[in-house]
Amino acid sequence: MYIKEIISLIEDYAPLKLQASFDNSGLLCGDPERELTSILLCIDVTEEVVKEAIDKGHNLIISHHPLIFSGLKHITPATYVERCVIDAIKHDITIYAAHTNMDVVANGVSGRMADKLDLYHRQVLQPEGDPMAGNGFGIIGKLQQPVESMAFLQQVKEIFRCDRLRYTTPHTPSIQRVAVCGGAGASFFKQALAGQADIYISGDFKYHDFFLTENRIMIADIGHYESEQFTKEIFYEILTKKISKFAVQFSEINTNPIKYL
Incomplete structure (x- = not known):
């Protein structure tokens, strides 16, 4: 199975045309023509999540929040977004996001x-x-x-x-x-x-x-993260109707940046 076929499953459920005008859902990084190895599901793409994908051999990350929200004028190690893109490209990892289209559907x-x-x-x-x-x-x-x-x-x-x-x-x-x-x-x-x-x-x-x-x-x-955390379950249910459950995994990284005392 190819990555583009996985993307089609998500977009059949939550078409990109439904996303808000300010949003940047869809394919953010990588080659959809590559053959799929396995998928990592998350709410946010962080450096820890990309490392997790590398370590576990996933070549597709599906997130709720887009890693790239506004245009990148350069790709250097200056920000975590750029470092994520660099590492994803270096390891042939495709990154896809379903954000406001998944909110509104x-x-x-x-x-x-x-x-x-x-x-x-x-x-x-x-x-x-x-x-x-x-x-x-x-x-x-x-x-x-x-x-x-x-x-x-x-x-x-x-x-x-x-x-x-x-x-x-x-x-x-x-x-x-x-x-x-x-x-x-x-x-x-x-x-x-x-x-x-x-x-x-x-x-x-x-x-x-x-x-x-x-x-x-x-x-x-x-909390923002708390209200959206179960979006990973939606992704999982969409995908495992068509492909093996063993090929789809939840990220073990808690990407909520807010901590409490």
């Missing part, structure tokens, strides 16, 4: 968050493109049963493996209607509020964003 990043919380009666928080396709950013849905607010927050902390999370004071004794958005979801706060969510779970809220709740909705900032 139905059953993408936010859909996986909703799966983890077992939400039903789901709707897209911010529809994009053809309304019949069901694509867009974020998901809003319901829990099977109401859960006491702080108990639910503790469940969220455990499910998303958060060292810490930031939240606003609960405005209601229990939670049932839940909005989620993978990554930086603060810009869709108004949609969560309009959807009458009891809580909005996402990442990258700024200090002043928390004032916007005005005792109408609860915000839970679980």
Whole structure:
């Protein structure tokens, strides 16, 4: 099997045309005509991840976040991005990213968050493109049963493996209607509020964003990485329907750059 065939599987699920205008999803480095050896799945490409691919003999890295986000004017050892590109080229490793196209596609990043919380009666928080396709950013849905607010927050902390999370004071004794958005979801706060969510779970809220709740909705900032970490599972499920599970591995590197005391 060739690398381009693997890329086709990802793009059949999350077409590149769905990515945001600012994004740089797709083939970032390497030759798609090469025969595949094995695949390493990750959220971010770092030097440690590239070394892991080299050490384990993977010649394709599939990440959620693009290694190259804006244009490179030179390729020198000056930055980690350039060093990753140099090492990948030197060892014939292809790098591919599925970012906002995987965010926006139905059953993408936010859909996986909703799966983890077992939400039903789901709707897209911010529809994009053809309304019949069901694509867009974020998901809003319901829990099977109401859960006491702080108990639910503790469940969220455990499910998303958060060292810490930031939240606003609960405005209601229990939670049932839940909005989620993978990554930086603060810009869709108004949609969560309009959807009458009891809580909005996402990442990258700024200090002043928390004032916007005005005792109408609860915000839970679980962290950018934490909200997107299960994207690797989506990649794995797409690929192992067609190829051997032994050819696809999760990176063992935790690429979350944020640490907590």
